Amino acid sequence: MPTGLKVDFWIKKTDLDKLKIKQGIVKKINNQPIKFISPENLILSKLLWYKKTKSDREIEDIKSILKFTKIDLNYLKKQAIKYNTEHIFKKIIKRIISISF
Numbered sequence: 001m002p003t004g005l006k007v008d009f010w011i012k013k014t015d016l017d018k019l020k021i022k023q024g025i026v027k028k029i030n031n032q033p034i035k036f037i038s039p040e041n042l043i044l045s046k047l048l049w050y051k052k053t054k055s056d057r058e059i060e061d062i063k064s065i066l067k068f069t070k071i072d073l074n075y076l077k078k079q080a081i082k083y084n085t086e087h088i089f090k091k092i093i094k095r096i097i098s099i100s101f
Contacts (some may be wrong), residue, residue, distance in 0.1 A: 016044070016083070039069040040076045047085035062092055 011017065015039035024035035037045070051092050065071070080086040
């Protein structure tokens with residue numbers, strides 16, 4: 001694509017899907033309000049995908065989000081516990097900390 005912009009759409013099937021939309025961040029593009037997923041919920045989605053697929057791409061995406069975006073760690077920890085992905089998130093955090101120092 002000429003713009004390099006990729007767009008994903010979610011259908012509200014699960015409680016998490018509904019949460020992603022409810023907590024979306026509204027930005028204006030060409031004077032049109034468009035709702036984007038919060039970085040925390042994007043990380044949570046990627047944790048869930050990693051849990052299913054074991055794809056390293058999800059881990060790399062999470063690392064990039066954490067590196068370049070300020071996130072609410074408390075919220076993310078609570079949600080990771082709720083969706084049984086906290087063990088994956090803890091491993092990622094440990095890798096980032098060991099790389100950072």
